[in-house]
Amino acid sequence: MSNAAIRVNQATKAFGDGRERIPVLDSITFEVEWGTWTTILGPSGCGKTTLLRIVAGLLELDGGDVSIGATAGIPSQAAYLPQRDTLLPWRTALDNAILASEIERRSRSDAREEALDLFARFGLSGFEDLYPSQLSGGMRQRLALIRTFLSHRDVLLLDEPLGALDLLTRATLQDWLFSVWSELRKTILLVTHDVEEALLLSDKVLVLTERPAHVDRELRVEIPRPRDRSSFELAKTKGQLLRLLLEER
Numbered sequence: 001m002s003n004a005a006i007r008v009n010q011a012t013k014a015f016g017d018g019r020e021r022i023p024v025l026d027s028i029t030f031e032v033e034w035g036t037w038t039t040i041l042g043p044s045g046c047g048k049t050t051l052l053r054i055v056a057g058l059l060e061l062d063g064g065d066v067s068i069g070a071t072a073g074i075p076s077q078a079a080y081l082p083q084r085d086t087l088l089p090w091r092t093a094l095d096n097a098i099l100a101s102e103i104e105r106r107s108r109s110d111a112r113e114e115a116l117d118l119f120a121r122f123g124l125s126g127f128e129d130l131y132p133s134q135l136s137g138g139m140r141q142r143l144a145l146i147r148t149f150l151s152h153r154d155v156l157l158l159d160e161p162l163g164a165l166d167l168l169t170r171a172t173l174q175d176w177l178f179s180v181w182s183e184l185r186k187t188i189l190l191v192t193h194d195v196e197e198a199l200l201l202s203d204k205v206l207v208l209t210e211r212p213a214h215v216d217r218e219l220r221v222e223i224p225r226p227r228d229r230s231s232f233e234l235a236k237t238k239g240q241l242l243r244l245l246l247e248e249r
Helices: 048-055 093-097 099-103 108-121 137-149 167-184 195-201 232-247
Strands: 004-015 022-033 037-041 063-068 078-081 155-159 187-191 204-208 215-220
Touching: 004 048, 004 187, 022 048, 022 063, 022 187, 022 204, 022 215, 037 048, 037 195, 048 063, 048 078, 048 155, 048 187, 078 137, 093 099, 093 108, 093 137, 099 108, 108 137, 108 167, 137 155, 137 167, 167 195, 195 232, 204 232, 215 232
Parallel strands: 037 187, 037 204, 078 155, 155 187
Antiparallel strands: 004 022, 004 063, 204 215
16 A cells, blocks of 8 residues: 555546636646655646645545545645735734644643744744734745644645745745754645746656646656755756746646
């Protein structure tokens, strides 16, 4: 039996009715192993976010099935981070971070202690009592990531969490995110349009075709960690992936 945290089998999805029906996903099949990092790449508009929302249980399939661990249907073991941070404006940064713990009635003191540790790791110490409107875009995204990690889910589904950030902030957050994942070893399924980000962070990259999308390639990233953005091996693999993506347009 495979060591699969996520199984997607022949996933098919279309939107609309009758002649206006638009096929988006075409028999997509893949697995994500426990404790690994898998990234989905593909042409703009090919259905990457739709696929992630299906895995999160937010959209229904037209055909095929998805499971998290041994559970089919809505994945109680997964936490989903959409492209927008969805922070609650009336709660402080710290209270936003521990929201899932409060909902699940875990110890507030334990949740605060755990959150403060991640605030330190993500460079947010000293900002715990500020509100989202008082934080920069990079800080808000760090806070959203902290909240996702503090959901105590085994599987994290991340939809372009760093996509709106400037280059330097993005690179810094990539390093922070990888360091936290390296210690906690959550299972991550990431959607991004950034080829370098995919290669820096992932164990495996799934390349989708143009819509209706199917998996054109599964690439195991064999570059030793920690990975250097300026290394010849990463640059070479990045070039190969970019050519493959351009062919899919």
